[in-house]
Structure formats: C-alpha cells, structure tokens
Amino acid sequence: MAQEIILASGSPHRRALLRNVGLEFSVEKPDIDERAVEAALAGSGATPEDVAVVLAEAKAVAVSERHPDALVIGSDQTLSLGDEFLHKVADMEAARRQLLRLSGRMHQLSSAVVLAGQGEAIWRHTSVAHMTMRKLDPADIGRYLSDVGDAALGSVGCYQIEGRGIRLFEKIEGDFFTIVGLPLLPLLAALRDKGAIDG
Template sequence: MNISASSAPPLVLASQSPFRRDMLQAAGLAFEALAAGIDERAVEAPLAETGATPGDVAQVLAEAKALDVGEKRPDALVIGCDQTLSLDDELFHKPADMEAARRHLLRLSGRTHQLHSAVALVRSGETVWRHVSVAHLTMRPLTPEFIGRHLASVGQAALSSVGAYQIEGQGIQLFERIDGDYFTIVGLPLLTLLARLRDLGAIDG
C-alpha cells in the first residue's frame, strides 16, 4: 500500500507507553496515542502450544494492539508495538512487586537475554506491514546485596519494565555487554519504522 502525501492518514500509536510516546515525539512525528483494549495474556496463552518463538509472540501482540485500535480509528494508520524478554526461550513478564523484580534480576544476573521488539502498521482493518528486531543483552554478575540496593534506589520504576530495569536510567549499571540498537531495547525499532513510514508517504521523505 502506498499513500500519497496529500492523502496521508493521521498516525495513531496503539500504546500509552511514555517511552514510545517520547520516542515518536522526539522524532518530530505528529500522532495521537490510544491504548489498546486487548488482554495480552489471553492473546499470548494459545501461542505457547504452537511452538511460537518470543519474536512471534511480540509480533502477534503488536499486531493485535494495532488491529484493536484500528477498529476505533479506521481512518488512521495505526502503529502497534510490543516487546518480549526471553532467557533460554522462557518468556518473562513485568514483575508484579519488588520481590518479583528481585527474582527477575537474580535470574538474569551473569547471563545473556534477548529483547524482541515488534511493530505493525494497520489501516482500514488491514495489516500493511510488520517487523521484529532483536537485541542481546548480557548482564554482569550481580550480588543479592547489590540487587537489593539497586531496587531500593530505582523504586517502583522497576515494575514498569519486563526486565525490572530501565536501560536509559540506572539500569545501564547492570550490564557488561549490549548487542542491538537503543530503540529496539527501549521497545520500538524506530529507524525501521520511520523508513517504512517514509516509503508509504505517511511522513515527509
């Protein structure tokens, strides 16, 4: 699908994530943000029986969010996003409390995990593009004492991320190696998305 500059639809981000909103705003995009109304765990549950990879799960969730918001805004080009964190193909979810955050960091300590960031574009009920990028992050060995001090310092912010860390903040101190681009790690493969929006004529090229 190609869109002429004169007929470019409004952009809608199917997310209330402040990190994704900030990325698009910093890039100069004019858009609206609407939260999707899907039950992510309900969408994810049947995928476990099909042998879906963490990247597949991220892609299905990103597309489901875009399609859900697209029903409300069929006039718009809807951007759906999702990110999964996996360690040895085990999916992690956002920690429910600080004890769960502590367990997350203990599991990830000294090991390499993967972040799969997916994005999908939907217009008029049709998925017109999808993409998944991956980053590999190696956490340095962490003592339980350091984890306790780190979580006390960052506070409730640890519960807003699936890995119980924010790479753009104090979470960077947890790592010894990162392979992948910053935008994938934060949760939206922005460079690839912008390129596709230019290809579609949805933003100035």
C-alpha cells in the same frame, strides 16, 4: 490532508520516542488481553519474535478497526530467558527475584512494530537484542532497586537501559531502540514509504 497517525500503546516510553522525533500522532490504548494472546500461541512453536509481532499486530488491528482511515502503530516486546518468557512484575520483591534470575545470564529482547490500516496489518518488522547481565549479588540488586524505586516495575527486565539500568550489564548486542521496545528507524522508513511523513 496528512493521514492521521495513532499509537496503539499505553507506553510512556514509546510516546516519548515518537514525540522526540517530531511525529504528530494521537494515542489510543488497545483493549486486548496480552496474556490470553500469548496463551493461544503456547505449544505452537512460536518464537519470541513471533509472539512479539502477534501482540503488536493485535494492538494495531484492534485500534485500526475503530479508526479505519488512520495509520495505526502497534508495538510490543518480549523478554525470553532460554525457552521461558518473562513478564512485568507487580512489586519490588518480585523485581528482586527477576533480577536474580537474569543475573550473570544472557536474555533476549524481541521488539516488533506493526502498521495497520483499514482494520488489517499492512507492514511488520521485528528486531532482536541480546542482553548479558553481569553477575549481581543480592546487595547489588538491593542497592539498584533502592536507587530506581518503582521505575523498576515499568519494564519486564526491571531496568531502563537509558538510566541506571545500564550499570547491570556487561555486554549488549542490539540497537538502543530495540532495547527500549520500538524499532524506530525501520518504523520511520515505513512511514516515509507510506507517505505519512516527510523526510
């Protein structure tokens, strides 16, 4: 009997990515306070990649402790603008301000994925994308937010690269799966290596 696979995430985007590749899995959202985990790392010299992998591991291990015989996938993504971490916004006015801050600048997306079993992490991977947004004026941002509506609130950068969000950028360095928050190719390789999937 194949080992049960659980995705420790509430993200509809991650669920869709895994379903699209034919992976059989269940979903259990971890009960962790991500901001508290980040706060514990403040002043430690942790890089954006470090923070992403610590968050992903916390999610995977939390669910693995409840399902020790399953293989649990935890994933997280950080967005850093210089030395500052940005987070999801609560409303459209905050989205407008976030996009104004990102306008004309390069930000970094660090995406981590962790596999856990028996209540501990057994594999980790982090990848990085560098995203350079074109210079946007307030009218550009207003039109974009009007077009995408509340979808802007679903990601920390207020964009989905697979949709209209791509129009905000002048340069992208990094792969699609890193940008959407789940480094899929390394994850599939790890699942094959663990004997959890065929081919």
